[in-house]
Amino acid sequence: MTELAEVDPLVTETADRLFTQVCDHEAVQTAEAVGTAPEIWSAFAETGFPWISIDETCGGSGGTLLDALEVLRLVGYHAAPIPAAETGILGGWLLADAGHEIPEGPVTVLPNGATDVKGSLSGQEVTLTGTCIRVPWARMAERIAVLLEIDGQNMVASVDPNDCVIHTMTNMAGEPRDTVCFDNVKAPASSASEANPETFRFRGALSRSALMAGAIEKMSQLTVTYTNDRVQFGRPVARFQAVQQHLVWGAQEAALARMAAETAAREANRGLASFEIAAAKLITNQAAARATKACHQAHGAMGMTQEYPLHHYSRRLWAWRKEYGGDAEWSRWLGKAAVAQGAEGLYPLITGGSSVLS
Amino acid sequence: MRFTPTELTNKELELQQQVREFLQEELPSGSHEPCLGMAARKDKAFSLKMAERGWVGMALPKEWGGSDRTAVDRFIVVEEMLRWGAPVGHHWVADRQTGNVILKFGTEEQRERFLPEICRGELGFSIGMSEPDSGSDLASVSTKAERTTDGWIVNGTKIWTSGAHENDWFVCLLRTSPMEDGNKHAGLSQILIDLKSPGLEISPIPFLDGSHHFNEVTFNEVFVPDINVVGDVGMGWHQNTTEMAYERGGPDRWLSPFSTVEQLLREAKGTDLEQTISDLFGELVARWWGIRNLSLSVARLIDTGEAPSIESSLVKEMGTRYEQEVVEKLVHLIDLEYSPDSDSLFERLLAQCVVTFPGNTIRGGTIEILRSVASKGLKGLPA
Numbered sequence: 154m155t156e157l158a159e160v161d162p163l164v165t166e167t168a169d170r171l172f173t174q175v176c177d178h179e180a181v182q183t184a185e186a187v188g189t190a191p192e193i194w195s196a197f198a199e200t201g202f203p204w205i206s207i208d209e210t211c212g213g214s215g216g217t218l219l220d221a222l223e224v225l226r227l228v229g230y231h232a233a234p235i236p237a238a239e240t241g242i243l244g245g246w247l248l249a250d251a252g253h254e255i256p257e258g259p260v261t262v263l264p265n266g267a268t269d270v271k272g273s274l275s276g277q278e279v280t281l282t283g284t285c286i287r288v289p290w291a292r293m294a295e296r297i298a299v300l301l302e303i304d305g306q307n308m309v310a311s312v313d314p315n316d317c318v319i320h321t322m323t324n325m326a327g328e329p330r331d332t333v334c335f336d337n338v339k340a341p342a343s344s345a346s347e348a349n350p351e352t353f354r355f356r357g358a359l360s361r362s363a364l365m366a367g368a369i370e371k372m373s374q375l376t377v378t379y380t381n382d383r384v385q386f387g388r389p390v391a392r393f394q395a396v397q398q399h400l401v402w403g404a405q406e407a408a409l410a411r412m413a414a415e416t417a418a419r420e421a422n423r424g425l426a427s428f429e430i431a432a433a434k435l436i437t438n439q440a441a442a443r444a445t446k447a448c449h450q451a452h453g454a455m456g457m458t459q460e461y462p463l464h465h466y467s468r469r470l471w472a473w474r475k476e477y478g479g480d481a482e483w484s485r486w487l488g489k490a491a492v493a494q495g496a497e498g499l500y501p502l503i504t505g506g507s508s509v510l511s
Numbered sequence: 512m513r514f515t516p517t518e519l520t521n522k523e524l525e526l527q528q529q530v531r532e533f534l535q536e537e538l539p540s541g542s543h544e545p546c547l548g549m550a551a552r553k554d555k556a557f558s559l560k561m562a563e564r565g566w567v568g569m570a571l572p573k574e575w576g577g578s579d580r581t582a583v584d585r586f587i588v589v590e591e592m593l594r595w596g597a598p599v600g601h602h603w604v605a606d607r608q609t610g611n612v613i614l615k616f617g618t619e620e621q622r623e624r625f626l627p628e629i630c631r632g633e634l635g636f637s638i639g640m641s642e643p644d645s646g647s648d649l650a651s652v653s654t655k656a657e658r659t660t661d662g663w664i665v666n667g668t669k670i671w672t673s674g675a676h677e678n679d680w681f682v683c684l685l686r687t688s689p690m691e692d693g694n695k696h697a698g699l700s701q702i703l704i705d706l707k708s709p710g711l712e713i714s715p716i717p718f719l720d721g722s723h724h725f726n727e728v729t730f731n732e733v734f735v736p737d738i739n740v741v742g743d744v745g746m747g748w749h750q751n752t753t754e755m756a757y758e759r760g761g762p763d764r765w766l767s768p769f770s771t772v773e774q775l776l777r778e779a780k781g782t783d784l785e786q787t788i789s790d791l792f793g794e795l796v797a798r799w800w801g802i803r804n805l806s807l808s809v810a811r812l813i814d815t816g817e818a819p820s821i822e823s824s825l826v827k828e829m830g831t832r833y834e835q836e837v838v839e840k841l842v843h844l845i846d847l848e849y850s851p852d853s854d855s856l857f858e859r860l861l862a863q864c865v866v867t868f869p870g871n872t873i874r875g876g877t878i879e880i881l882r883s884v885a886s887k888g889l890k891g892l893p894a
Contacts, residue, residue: 157518377889394879397886404889405829408514408822412808413801416516432797439798481790488793492785496777497540499792500594500769503799504519504527 157419160223161216168202168224172231178462184234185327189293194235194259203240204255212255213245219422222363226414229367232465234328236261236290238360246356247298250348251309253341258295261288261314263333264357264476266350267301270335272310272342274303279310279342281335287476291319291331300345300353307349310342326468357477358434359421365437365473366407366414369444372466373407376400376448379455390451399451406444410437420507428490428507435483441470512821512889514808519587526584530591533564538597541777544856545596547863548767548834550724553635553677554598561592562632567602568610569630575614575622576630582813586806590762596770600674604636605629607761609682612701612754616742621703625680637706639669639683639728640751647880649684650695650748654730656685656702662737663687663702665730675713675726681706684747699747703739710734720851720866753818758875760809760823765802765830767871768837771860775841778857784845791844795837802830821888828881831871838864 175196184190197203206221207213221242228237236244236259244260263270263285270283281299291297297312316339320332377400380391390396417433420426445467449456456463474480490510494502502509519527534540537560546552561567566588571577589607592599599606610629613621628634645651654667665685675681681704688698704711710733716725742750772795779785806826812819841861849858851866872878 157516381890391886391890394883397882398879400886400889401825401828401882404512404885405825408512408805408825409801409829412514412516412804413797416804419516429800432800435794435797436801439794480794483797484790484793486793487797488789488791491792491796492776492789495780496773499773499776499796503796503803504590506800 158217158219158422161220164202164205164216164220164223165227167200168227169230171196171200171202172227172233176231176233178465181232181234181462181465182459188321188329189290190234191293193233194293197233197235197237198257203237203259204245206242207245207249207255211249211252213249217422218242219418222359222414222418222421225360225363226367226411229364229469230371232368232371232462232469235259236294238357238364239289239294242360243353243356244296244298247300247309247345247348247353248296248311251343251345253298253309253311253343256295259290259293260296260298261291261294262298262353263288263300266353267299270299270301272299272301272303272308274308274342277341277343278339279303279308281310281312281338281340284332284334286332287322287324287330288333289331290329291317291333292321292329297333299340300348300350302350303342307345308342309345309348310340312338312340316340324472326465326472328469328472354477355427355430358483359417359426359430361473361477362410362414362417362430362433362437365441365470366411368466368470368473369403369410369437369440370407372444372448372463372470373400373403375463375466376403376451380451383453383455396451399447402447403444403451406440406447410440410444413437413440425507425511428487428502428510431483431486431490432506434478435480435487438474438480438483441474445470512825514805514822515811516804517808517811519583519807523583523587527587527591529564530566530588533561534591534595534597538595540595543596545770545774545860546598546600547596547770547860547867548593549599549603549763550767550867551593551596551600551603552598553600553674555601555632555635557598558601558632560632561588561599561602562630567606567630567632568626569606571610571614571626571630576627577610578630582810583807586762586810590766590803593762593766594769594773601635602629602632604638604674604678605634607763608638608754608758609636609680612682612741612750615753616701616746616750618738620738621741625703634680635674635678637672637675637678637681637728639672639681639685639704641669641671643668643670647877649751650699651690652684652686652699653690654683654685656687656700656735658687659734663735663740665702665704665733665735667730669728669730670716670725672713672726672728673724675706675728676715676723678706680704681728682741684751687744687747696748698745699751700744701741701747701750702735703741704733704735708733708735718867720863755876756818756820756823759820759881760806760826760830762803762806764827764871765799765806765833767834767868768841768864769799771841771857771864772837774857774860775845778855787844791840795840798833802826802833806830821885824881824885824888827875828878828885831878834871835868838868 204214413433413436417429656663
């Protein structure tokens with residue numbers, strides 16, 4: 154087996170510095186009110202980060218999937234209101250996989266696949282009809298990468314959103330999740346190479362676990378700071394055993410989520426990682442539930458206000474928990490894999506992961 | 512605080528394979544009555560066999576009979592033993608902590624006297640911390656050791672002493688000078704006491720299911736020679752705190768219900784139950800995978816010379832709660848009236864888990880104490 158790659162520390166440092174500058178509490182709040190954050194997007198795009206892991210020959214920035222996921226972790230950590238996953242490892246990946254040109258602006262994808270869209274092919278052009286809901290940032294996208302199966306062949310169409318009707322909608326965090334109507338929309342399409350509904354689903358889950366790991370960590374850190382600053386009964390509330398419980402639970406879930414997301418990222422960067430991705434999404438989903446509960450409780454009423462930033466993270470986590478597979482979907486997938494191993498194979502699966510399944 | 516992902520090297524995977532083959536040969540899967548984690552049966556013959564392979568005291572130096580192996584190597588051996596439900600009770604305490612303490616703080620003479628025997632799997636140790644009036648507030652211990660010409664006279668009582676009725680030696684935290692105002696951590700020492708010493712009395716404190724693990728050990732003018740003091744007189748608290756770091760965050764804190772879960776899958780095979788448990792097994796393997804990765808990264812950190820006490824407290828607190836959660840999920844999902852005398856091994860194990868696992872979040876430091884240790888360490892984090 155090849156050695157696991159490491160994250161380029163320069164990526165971490167640069168992305169963290171960038172988001173610290175442009176994504177403060179107010180900027181994130183404004184983005185929610187306005188519906189998009191063009192200046193944050195421009196600052197992000199200028200660094201080339203959106204296209205990490207997309208081949209330079211296809212118009213990407215090169216670099217590893219691991220680095221791309223590290224950027225996503227920091228997007229989650231700073232609640233950056235931009236279509237980073239959609240433009241890069243999801244939409245950018247789909248377009249590049251089918252040999253389409255990577256546009257200069259943001260890209261989005263249909264998160265639930267093209268199940269609600271019908272396509273017919275004529276030469277190199279596809280005609281699409283149907284309606285898709287919860288499409289991230291469709292309102293600001295330059296292209297929608299549509300993965301669909303036509304006559305048993307996985308195809309990727311590169312759709313101009315100006316040809317569609319877009320209804321602006323949001324998720325629980327106020328992030329754009331638009332409804333896109335395709336009414337005989339024509340777009341260039343070509344055959345996919347690696348991309349299919351399954352690989353796309355796993356990539357989506359991988360992107361969300363990285364985002365979620367970042368958001369949980371930030372939430373846990375906010376909670377430690379807040380409870381050490383907040384004085385009641387003459388001392389910081391962090392000194393009370395009942396509050397310490399919440400601090401510890403938040404920190405544990407942050408550690409567990411990050412470990413799971415990073416391990417899945419490393420394995421995906423190396424090759425087959427279906428077990429690790431499934432486990433990471435399930436773990437981050439459940440960690441989101443436990444950590445939001447603990448961190449909100451430790452913050453008291455302050456955490457329930459818009460003026461304090463906790464909600465940027467907790468609301469995103471509640472939304473992301475259901476994107477690209479909730480708890481039930483991934484428990485089911487993992488459960489089938491576990492039961493198929495049988496009693497003797499159960500522990501080797503926990504220690505060996507995907508290498509045992511392949 | 513940082514848990515860095517790590518993976519086993521090819522050499523470490525070879526060790527894992529060797530341990531699996533050893534266990535398959537000694538205790539063929541499906542044919543032995545598994546133990547539930549570290550509260551395992553004492554089986555000296557088994558401990559001797561493990562020691563022959565170099566798997567007891569393996570992280571101790573070769574000079575003292577050890578194998579100079581890493582914390583990760585020890586993690587691999589312990590992990591495989593526990594998930595198999597192997598009877599590791601005899602050498603458990605010596606292997607996990609006492610060997611380390613003697614190596615780190617003991618005299619040359621003590622190392623020579625105890626370490627080779629520990630590594631041969633011969634010696635069983637008990638730990639003397641709690642007393643009738645000192646539990647979580649451990650620094651308040653009052654069992655006294657008073658100086659005589661060539662040693663110490665010990666008086667007092669230790670409780671919850673696992674295995675004192677079967678073990679050879681007792682590592683005790685004793686008060687060697689009176690409690691000072693404002694500094695209760697001073698004046699404590701760690702002393703090795705022969706469990707066969709005259710004046711030392713051992714009486715059972717039956718466990719809630721009637722089994723015998725716990726004891727009360729009373730000292731009535733027990734003489735202990737000077738050479739049995741571990742480290743410096745008065746440094747017991749510091750040594751004890753260091754020792755606790757060895758016993759936290761390892762596989763013994765999250766693997767206790769594994770053989771029960773594995774046995775369920777074995778018995779469910781081909782029945783309707785297999786479908787019922789499938790989704791739950793998905794959840795269990797995911798969380799076990801995650802916690803294992805955290806725990807493994809703590810072992811890796813120890814090998815770089817760090818003392819990850821916050822990290823290991825976090826893992827222990829989470830791991831032991833998880834052990835209880837697993838049992839609760841099994842009880843919730845499976846409609847069986849399980850009992851300790853059932854024909855089904857799974858039901859017997861589950862009954863044992865239900866009755867004994869409340870202790871998992873208490874032993875070796877309650878989770879409340881762990882939270883207080885860990886949350887103080889979280890304070891320095893950036894935000």
